[in-house]
Amino acid sequence: MIPESVFSPQTRDWKSCLGESFRRVADLLDYCNIELADEMQGRSPDFPLRVTRHYADLIEKGNASDPLLLQVLPLAAEMQQVAGYQQDAVGDLQAMPVAGLVHKYHGRVLLPLTGACAIHCRYCFRRHFPYRDAMTNGALPEAMMQYLARHQELREVILSGGDPLMLSDEKLSGLIQSLNQHPHIRLLRIHSRLLSVLPQRITDGLLDVLEAFDGQLVFVTHINHPNEIEPLNQAALRKIHQHGHQLLNQTVLLRQVNDQANTLASLSYKLFHSHILPYYLHTLDKVQGSAHFAISTGKTCRLYKELQSQLPGYLLPRLVSDIPGKLAKTPMHCG
Ligand code: SF4
Numbered sequence: 001m002i003p004e005s006v007f008s009p010q011t012r013d014w015k016s017c018l019g020e021s022f023r024r025v026a027d028l029l030d031y032c033n034i035e036l037a038d039e040m041q042g043r044s045p046d047f048p049l050r051v052t053r054h055y056a057d058l059i060e061k062g063n064a065s066d067p068l069l070l071q072v073l074p075l076a077a078e079m080q081q082v083a084g085y086q087q088d089a090v091g092d093l094q095a096m097p098v099a100g101l102v103h104k105y106h107g108r109v110l111l112p113l114t115g116a117c118a119i120h121c122r123y124c125f126r127r128h129f130p131y132r133d134a135m136t137n138g139a140l141p142e143a144m145m146q147y148l149a150r151h152q153e154l155r156e157v158i159l160s161g162g163d164p165l166m167l168s169d170e171k172l173s174g175l176i177q178s179l180n181q182h183p184h185i186r187l188l189r190i191h192s193r194l195l196s197v198l199p200q201r202i203t204d205g206l207l208d209v210l211e212a213f214d215g216q217l218v219f220v221t222h223i224n225h226p227n228e229i230e231p232l233n234q235a236a237l238r239k240i241h242q243h244g245h246q247l248l249n250q251t252v253l254l255r256q257v258n259d260q261a262n263t264l265a266s267l268s269y270k271l272f273h274s275h276i277l278p279y280y281l282h283t284l285d286k287v288q289g290s291a292h293f294a295i296s297t298g299k300t301c302r303l304y305k306e307l308q309s310q311l312p313g314y315l316l317p318r319l320v321s322d323i324p325g326k327l328a329k330t331p332m333h334c335g
Contacts, residue, residue, distance in 0.1 A: 014200040042074035050120040082291035091324025108156040116166040125285035138174025156187035165194040186215040199236035241275035248279035261306035268315040278317035301334035
């Protein structure tokens with residue numbers, strides 16, 4: 001066993017690790033020892049390739065069908081216009097009473113703080129989101145503060161993005177101070193892919209900043225495949241757990257990535273061994289450019305029933321869809 005100290009996420013500065021990310025398809029393919037014909041590659045200037053070295057290290061070299069590679073590799077299939085696939089697949093824009101604040105569900109609001117991410121997932125439902133309206137430089141703008149003050153029924157703020165942990169500790173600290181001015185907000189949920197794809201981000205300094213929040217913290221990881229969990233990010237996740245915070249995971253069901261019950265069962269066990277509860281299994285949001293990841297309803301239900309037969313109830317994620325206009329995530333009933 002490799003001693004944890006060797007794999008301490010804090011041995012390297014997260015910003016320099018981020019700076020080593022892959023930005024060019026050719027560089028990533030070279031690194032992974034994979035050849036891909038030009039006509040198979042997608043050109044997506046608004047949403048280019050971005051992959052951390054940590055994530056790239058987990059891709060099986062020489063395997064063009066690797067499930068981690070397929071999540072981040074821009075393909076020509078993205079360029080196809082498919083009926084029913086939209087820019088705002090989950091209705092965020094209709095639910096923004098104040099620029100940069102999404103209020104869809106009772107008791108909670110979501111702040112898509114930044115468009116920046118450490119990796120660009122090709123199925124991302126916010127790949128077309130107008131982040132210019134959403135960005136915060138730390139302290140919340142007056143209009144958001146007034147909205148939070150007016151809505152005393154709110155209990156929870158969800159930090160999202162992009163990836164909220166791409167913000168510096170200083171900006172996050174300003175944000176926490178703003179939230180602490182609203183004593184009715186007792187829960188702060190942080191949705192972040194960095195927790196698994198850039199574990200160096202989980203530092204004592206970051207946890208100090210977040211723990212200044214006057215309430216409970218909940219971390220939501222976004223892990224789609226068991227190969228995404230390995231010793232380095234397990235150490236980072238363990239640190240969060242040891243600080244006493246709840247960890248949940250959401251997974252998106254993706255064709256050729258995780259559309260096998262055995263894969264999802266293995267993911268659930270691996271999450272649990274990393275102190276994370278499998279929370280949601282999302283069907284694909286119908287965002288333009290993602291149709292090649294879609295799975296039919298029939299196959300989804302067959303897969304979920306098989307998964308149900310393999311897992312104890314506490315490891316079975318809830319199968320849900322995000323349907324615009326609904327008051328909560330919609331459970332998919334498979335009969
Ligand atoms: S990390 Fe999240 S917000 Fe960023 S591209 Fe991936 S799914 Fe989208």
